[in-house]
Amino acid sequence: MRGLFKNKPFVIMLIAIVLLGILAFATSGERSVSWLESTLGAVVQPVQTFASKASDSIIGFFQRIFKTTDADKELEQLSARLAQLEGVAEENEKLQAENERLKKLLNYSGVSEDYTFVTAAVIGNSQGIWFDVFTINAGRNKGIQKDMAVVNADGLVGRITEVGATWSKVTSIIDSSTEVSVMVDRTRDIGLTRGTLTAGDDNMLELYFLASGYDLVPGDVIITNGMGSVYPRGITVGTVTEVARRTEGSSADRNAALQPSVDFGHLEEVMVITGTGEEEGEE
Incomplete structure (x- = not known):
């Protein structure tokens, strides 16, 4: 086996044959499949399946990251909005209480029409x-x-x-x-x-x-x-x-x-x- 990999021209030729086989298999369309293409397909198909699954996993991983980041941003925006609304509600309560006090004062003034x-x-x-x-x-x-x-x-x-x-x-x-x-x-x-x-x-x-x-x-x-x-x-x-x-x-x-x-x-x-x-x- 070590002698095989030391023979670089042979290795290069073998890789070229495999690549040509893959290309022929990928562009075969509806024509009949030769024994060589069938053999190469049997060899290459598991590799393609593994590569496809790996690609899907990587894409899914990054999609989850981006989705999590977007959800965190949305949650942060909603929290800020909620705090803002709570502040507005508190201010409205204060204004309402102040209006009630002023109403009482005005009512007192209205009863005592003799006074300014x-x-x-x-x-x-x-x-x-x-x-x-x-x-x-x-x-x-x-x-x-x-x-x-x-x-x-x-x-x-x-x-x-x-x-x-x-x-x-x-x-x-x-x-x-x-x-x-x-x-x-x-x-x-x-x-x-x-x-x-x-x-x-x-x-x-x-x-x-x-x-x-x-x-x-x-x-x-x-x-x-x-x-x-x-x-x-x-x-x-x-x-x-x-x-x-x-x-x-x-x-x-x-x-x-x-x-x-x-x-x-x-x-x-x-x-x-x-x-x-x-x-x-x-x-």
């Missing part, structure tokens, strides 16, 4: 979780002045205590420095409220300076009585949660704990009362 308002957003808080002193994004540019009353759709928030060009500071009714002249909506009895936030009272408001004969029970609604120049009459302040004699053995006055009508843990928009309809009419 400037709507403002809360942009800063002094400290802690309670909005006892905070900043809004309206100032002299919106006609805001010191001691204007501040409300939201739930009731009385506080008053303006400092004014800048485009901002104002609000001190709320739960701050210990704030007193409001009020009355019991049911009985029209008059008293005062003050903030008790610094005292650690969960109710955050105290009603006091009530004479001993007053009829006051838990659940009574407290509103502003309009005395003084800051808070207009009839704005909801809070609800009585507990009634107690202020000083034991004294008949001079009584006090009560109040739950504010405004949620001072979550303030986002407020309205500043800038005047009355009558004032605008006079202008």
Whole structure:
């Protein structure tokens, strides 16, 4: 066998004969097949079959690779699109919640037709979780002045205590420095409220300076009585949660704990009362 492969001319001739046989077999068409072609076909056919299967396997392998790559790209695009849609849905929910809050503010403004308002957003808080002193994004540019009353759709928030060009500071009714002249909506009895936030009272408001004969029970609604120049009459302040004699053995006055009508843990928009309809009419 080694001698056979050392005889190069013989090997070359043998390869040439095989190739000619393959060519003749491939181009034979419908003519009759000779014994040589038949023999060569029998030899070559398994090789052709193997080569064809190998070719199909290679093509199939690369097709699977390309299909997998395309599927990965499509999955990546779908994931990005899904994230985008989730972001849009979240933004829509925020806008819807904001619209609901603004609707409540507008409804409050519509009921109180005697007042004119400037709507403002809360942009800063002094400290802690309670909005006892905070900043809004309206100032002299919106006609805001010191001691204007501040409300939201739930009731009385506080008053303006400092004014800048485009901002104002609000001190709320739960701050210990704030007193409001009020009355019991049911009985029209008059008293005062003050903030008790610094005292650690969960109710955050105290009603006091009530004479001993007053009829006051838990659940009574407290509103502003309009005395003084800051808070207009009839704005909801809070609800009585507990009634107690202020000083034991004294008949001079009584006090009560109040739950504010405004949620001072979550303030986002407020309205500043800038005047009355009558004032605008006079202008």
